Amino acid sequence: MSDKDFSGNDDLSLPKATVQKIISEILPQVPHDASAAGRDGEMTFTRPARDLLISCSLEFLRMLSSESNDISERESKKTISVEHVEQALTDLGFGSYIEGCRGVVGEWQEVQKKRVGRGEKMRNFGGFDKMGEEELRKMQEALLGEARGRMEGQNEPHGE
Known part of the structure; x- marks a missing residue:
């Protein structure tokens, strides 16, 4: 992994409303012990847990971006491609995410085809x-x- 310093990017964040929406969509799909759930049987996230999730997500994105950039630079490319990101995922030990990412890229490409320029x-x-x-x-x-x-x-x- 790259040893680049990201301390100057402390102001980076993810939109809390978007993260909350993702959490709200994913939590019902996660199997959980009903006795540990809230009043209505659904799991919830505390605000500190959500903030921790955002911090972890940002760190993951920083690592992935940095590693993808390093791979691109080694190939003397000026643009990071999907292949660079896939290689970075593999190098960082997240190779199992690649198939899911390919699905998202495929969906995005379909949307772009239908979009009117x-x-x-x-x-x-x-x-x-x-x-x-x-x-x-x-x-x-x-x-x-x-x-x-x-x-x-x-x-x-x-x-x-």
Whole structure:
């Protein structure tokens, strides 16, 4: 693992609401002793336990990021790839996480395929995609003319 110092990043954190949501979604799935559970039979997290979980998660992310960066640098790459992260997980002893991570990457790739890009949104905006370039240019000139007229009207002295 890298010996990089992260003490300057003490202000890093994870959104507490997001962490609480993750905890709330995961706890019901974890088998537990009903006699140790709260009033309604569900386990809960105390605030200090949640803060500890956040600290541990941040440390894990720091270690993984640092190791991934080191692997990328050894390969003279400027960008950390999925393969670098997978190798870092293996090197840090978390190789069993790789399959789950691949599933998440696959889901993300599917979402990205379905996402409409900004350029596509602009082309289809308000039906303007069906207009010709000349027609669009005339509309633009008319709008600029209106804007100039308003600007000139503001600069004229009032009451004359």
